[in-house]
Amino acid sequence: MDLGEQNLFNLILLSLQVAVTATLINIPIAIYVGWLIGRKNIKGKLILETLISLPLALPPVVTGYFLLILVGRETPLGQLSRFIFGADIVFTWVASAIAASVVSFPLMVRAIIVAMQGVDTTLERSARSLGAGPLRTFFKITMPLCYNGLVAGVLLGFVRAIGEFGATIVVAGNIPGRTQTIPLAIYSKVQLGRDSEALNLIFISTLMAIMTLIVHHWLIIRGSKKRTR
Amino acid sequence: MTVSIELNVTKRYGDFELSIQSAIGNGITGIFGPSASGKSTLLNCIAGFEDPDGGLITLNSKTVFSSRPKINISPEKRRVGYVHQHSALFPHLTVRENLEFGYNLTEKYRRIGSLEDIVYLLQLEQIMERGVTNLSGGERQRVALGRSLAASPDLLLLDEPLASLDLPFRGFILEKLREVSREWNLDMIYVSHSVSEMIALADSVIVIRNGMKVVEGESSLLLNNSSVADYVDYGSFENILQGVVEGPVDENLSSLKIGDVRLITPKLASEKGKQATVSIKASDIIVSKYPPAAISARNILRANISSINHSENPTFIDCEIGGCSLTAALTKQSVLDLGLRTFDEVYLIIKATSVTPMEVY
Numbered sequence: 080m081d082l083g084e085q086n087l088f089n090l091i092l093l094s095l096q097v098a099v100t101a102t103l104i105n106i107p108i109a110i111y112v113g114w115l116i117g118r119k120n121i122k123g124k125l126i127l128e129t130l131i132s133l134p135l136a137l138p139p140v141v142t143g144y145f146l147l148i149l150v151g152r153e154t155p156l157g158q159l160s161r162f163i164f165g166a167d168i169v170f171t172w173v174a175s176a177i178a179a180s181v182v183s184f185p186l187m188v189r190a191i192i193v194a195m196q197g198v199d200t201t202l203e204r205s206a207r208s209l210g211a212g213p214l215r216t217f218f219k220i221t222m223p224l225c226y227n228g229l230v231a232g233v234l235l236g237f238v239r240a241i242g243e244f245g246a247t248i249v250v251a252g253n254i255p256g257r258t259q260t261i262p263l264a265i266y267s268k269v270q271l272g273r274d275s276e277a278l279n280l281i282f283i284s285t286l287m288a289i290m291t292l293i294v295h296h297w298l299i300i301r302g303s304k305k306r307t308r
Numbered sequence: 309m310t311v312s313i314e315l316n317v318t319k320r321y322g323d324f325e326l327s328i329q330s331a332i333g334n335g336i337t338g339i340f341g342p343s344a345s346g347k348s349t350l351l352n353c354i355a356g357f358e359d360p361d362g363g364l365i366t367l368n369s370k371t372v373f374s375s376r377p378k379i380n381i382s383p384e385k386r387r388v389g390y391v392h393q394h395s396a397l398f399p400h401l402t403v404r405e406n407l408e409f410g411y412n413l414t415e416k417y418r419r420i421g422s423l424e425d426i427v428y429l430l431q432l433e434q435i436m437e438r439g440v441t442n443l444s445g446g447e448r449q450r451v452a453l454g455r456s457l458a459a460s461p462d463l464l465l466l467d468e469p470l471a472s473l474d475l476p477f478r479g480f481i482l483e484k485l486r487e488v489s490r491e492w493n494l495d496m497i498y499v500s501h502s503v504s505e506m507i508a509l510a511d512s513v514i515v516i517r518n519g520m521k522v523v524e525g526e527s528s529l530l531l532n533n534s535s536v537a538d539y540v541d542y543g544s545f546e547n548i549l550q551g552v553v554e555g556p557v558d559e560n561l562s563s564l565k566i567g568d569v570r571l572i573t574p575k576l577a578s579e580k581g582k583q584a585t586v587s588i589k590a591s592d593i594i595v596s597k598y599p600p601a602a603i604s605a606r607n608i609l610r611a612n613i614s615s616i617n618h619s620e621n622p623t624f625i626d627c628e629i630g631g632c633s634l635t636a637a638l639t640k641q642s643v644l645d646l647g648l649r650t651f652d653e654v655y656l657i658i659k660a661t662s663v664t665p666m667e668v669y
Binding site: 199201202204205206207208209210211212215219220223224226 | 355356357382383384386387388389390392394396398399400409410413414455456459461
């Protein structure tokens, strides 16, 4: 297995595809759950909070095993997938994306909850009394005021997704060109003693992490500049 | 009195119960009471932010809340403006965007004033493009008031809007509230625990305590009703008076016409013919039975006592002078020594420097 330029490109592309998909799946759900927990007085809040934080506390391998039980070939979801798409979920990039999504979700949602709790309810009430309905108030007032927390949550989730290993290897395997993402490839290279190739990937991995953090800071600074005109 | 708001509200919080029945007329109604008496809860129920446990709320004959049959109009459809003590401006928007928020959500035919009118009224021209995070307290409260007015509400709720402001800004906002109430015909409910503000602004007051209505009537009752006396800080009572500037008297003094009364004040910044508001502490007014001769004070006003509140120390003497009323605070002993009685003619002695202009420069 040689790490040619084409292969390297595909590897990075697949990693990004998995992480971006996972993040995009998570954003609307995390915002909704963040709003439920951070803003509403709902019953069973403690149970919900425990459930969404569970993937953070569990070993990722265990999360992966649960996912395997959930979307495996013979499970209802697995059969449904075969019925609709004519294909299995397990051992595909979709399974990688699901694993990355589940594992990164707690990080994203926790940042968003904190941000939502920080929004002064008086501001939302003011918006309502000025004639804005709940949805307009949410998108024009609550969301912009959560901006920093949202950005932090989304990017934190993204870096976690791109680095996901444990759950992915259980539910999606480590198939080069199909489900092998950068962390899995590094693992394989190290196992095979191809240290220089592993180092290349480690370098790329580090570079991507740094770039994500730079984007994060840039978005935060841009947001705060906009607000202190 | 035309009834603009009908209230019959009950709401429980643990041990606390709010239970208010009242028919509120047009104009400015003050809600007066100590902290934790249920004032803010009442406002929140009217605005629709909290649901009463039971009862009925109608605004201009339109039912906005009723427990039976079940009616609960959402806050954005009640057309009730709300000005908070800490202004609650949207921090991510500029002054202009804050004002436009409600303005753009109001149908054209409902608008009682254009954005330009509001900007002019509250003198916001200079700060329109600024962010709101570094405005001064007075500017913030002007924007908050403007933002509410821009949404053309049918009723404006004000929750201690002046509590965190310095004297000059209080005067400015009080003037504007009166102007808006009069010229725009906008009903207001004004929550405060300042007797001075209540008397200066409100047409009538409802005094509440521990969630119950204690008494209601004209705002002057706050000075002579024993049921409110024990929790009102009378020591700081000030007469807040609005008049028309007549111009400077000399380098340091100006003349202000309030009703038929001419008051000599420290130099006023407002030009001749403009409105200005001043404050005189009740304890700074000296009462004499005879016209004083050769005295340094610049204001000697002949007045008639309209009422004496004997129950309190200090004793408040309400005086009528040419269509304006002034309240002086005297010790019980002074009132006895002078033998003051209702309808007596007295002379009120006020130093020009005891008159504090409430102007924004």
